[in-house]
Amino acid sequence: MQLSALSARTGVAIPTLKYYRREGLLPPGEPVSATRAHYDETHVERVRLIRALVQGAGLSITAVRAVTEALDSPPASRHELYGIAQRALPVPGADRPVRHEVRELVATLGWRVTDDAPALRSLGDALDAARSGGIPMTPEVLERYARSCHPVAELDVEQVRAAESPSAALTTVVVGTVLTDPVLSALRRLAQEDVSARTADPRG
Amino acid sequence: MQLSALSARTGVAIPTLKYYRREGLLPPGEPVSATRAHYDETHVERVRLIRALVQGAGLSITAVRAVTEALDSPPASRHELYGIAQRALPVPGADRPVRHEVRELVATLGWRVTDDAPALRSLGDALDAARSGGIPMTPEVLERYARSCHPVAELDVEQVRAAESPSAALTTVVVGTVLTDPVLSALRRLAQEDVSARTADPRG
Numbered sequence: 288m289q290l291s292a293l294s295a296r297t298g299v300a301i302p303t304l305k306y307y308r309r310e311g312l313l314p315p316g317e318p319v320s321a322t323r324a325h326y327d328e329t330h331v332e333r334v335r336l337i338r339a340l341v342q343g344a345g346l347s348i349t350a351v352r353a354v355t356e357a358l359d360s361p362p363a364s365r366h367e368l369y370g371i372a373q374r375a376l377p378v379p380g381a382d383r384p385v386r387h388e389v390r391e392l393v394a395t396l397g398w399r400v401t402d403d404a405p406a407l408r409s410l411g412d413a414l415d416a417a418r419s420g421g422i423p424m425t426p427e428v429l430e431r432y433a434r435s436c437h438p439v440a441e442l443d444v445e446q447v448r449a450a451e452s453p454s455a456a457l458t459t460v461v462v463g464t465v466l467t468d469p470v471l472s473a474l475r476r477l478a479q480e481d482v483s484a485r486t487a488d489p490r491g
Numbered sequence: 492m493q494l495s496a497l498s499a500r501t502g503v504a505i506p507t508l509k510y511y512r513r514e515g516l517l518p519p520g521e522p523v524s525a526t527r528a529h530y531d532e533t534h535v536e537r538v539r540l541i542r543a544l545v546q547g548a549g550l551s552i553t554a555v556r557a558v559t560e561a562l563d564s565p566p567a568s569r570h571e572l573y574g575i576a577q578r579a580l581p582v583p584g585a586d587r588p589v590r591h592e593v594r595e596l597v598a599t600l601g602w603r604v605t606d607d608a609p610a611l612r613s614l615g616d617a618l619d620a621a622r623s624g625g626i627p628m629t630p631e632v633l634e635r636y637a638r639s640c641h642p643v644a645e646l647d648v649e650q651v652r653a654a655e656s657p658s659a660a661l662t663t664v665v666v667g668t669v670l671t672d673p674v675l676s677a678l679r680r681l682a683q684e685d686v687s688a689r690t691a692d693p694r695g
Binding site for chain 1 (some may be wrong): 503518539542543562563574597603604605608609611613614616617618620621623624632636637643644645650651652659662665666667668669670671672674676677678679681683685688690
């Protein structure tokens, strides 16, 4: 299809598609003349992914490029995918040392996490924000939250293993890491209402 | 303390504090003269809460006002807190109908959720964003994610019940709803690395 058809299929304006191409997010089409190129289903898929990351997940163009570059050269093992996905995504404070409290938590849990995992840093920042808002988050409560997150992560990894190809698996890791947080956040709120209703009126 | 001391204690500039006061987020101090007022620890706490909501959770001033108004007139029962907290926070698409798929999910789970819960709407939007990014999210997978979120919500409600006063409970609900999402998100990523490492090398 031509660029105009790609625009119609994806609902993204032609100048925006040209911008994605210049920025290296969208691979070039197959040239059919000096001024025209042919685009296929892989381009449709890529444009949808870029939109999802920019609009759905609020990523910057630089962060999207890190993701698409990883997609264009998938790693050999699926375990490496987690490292690539987590490192592709922007994490505030990635250059700060990991906090003692966070190291203690991981040791207590016995989790196998490499020392350069960005989530080790972002957990420290997230704890700061929660505590400054008046949420105590004692080590004991934090440990219980961590343990109750583990089954969610087991489901995540199962989804990645079920993906058909390394590239589909990387999409699941990268996009899933960012785009399913809001799904879990909504489910958590619904579950809170359920638990609260049952506690207030145990008959139901 | 005077406004300058409140500024020094909280690290928030005096003009910003005056802005919070004009917007009704920060209650007035006790007047000590025509131009001076006395502020106490409740003001320090309130300023920290506002900062956490604005900077940590990215809320607008209007959304923060909804939260502080709820804090200033706490409801009678703790179950009502969830309704107030969820309705105080801005939800995109709150005026749209709840999707059939979301109703089916809640029915399958047997969860007790009132029909006006904003998370019913935000779940639909979150599913759209995830799917447009290539994450399939079948009804079966969604149901499993929902069930694995329930223990997290049980912990959430337990924290609220442990709070000392209705006002402390409301802080936990409102702030906790927004500010602990990033904590859970970081824990989920750490747990993913752990699960992935164990799957790749089961000896450890």
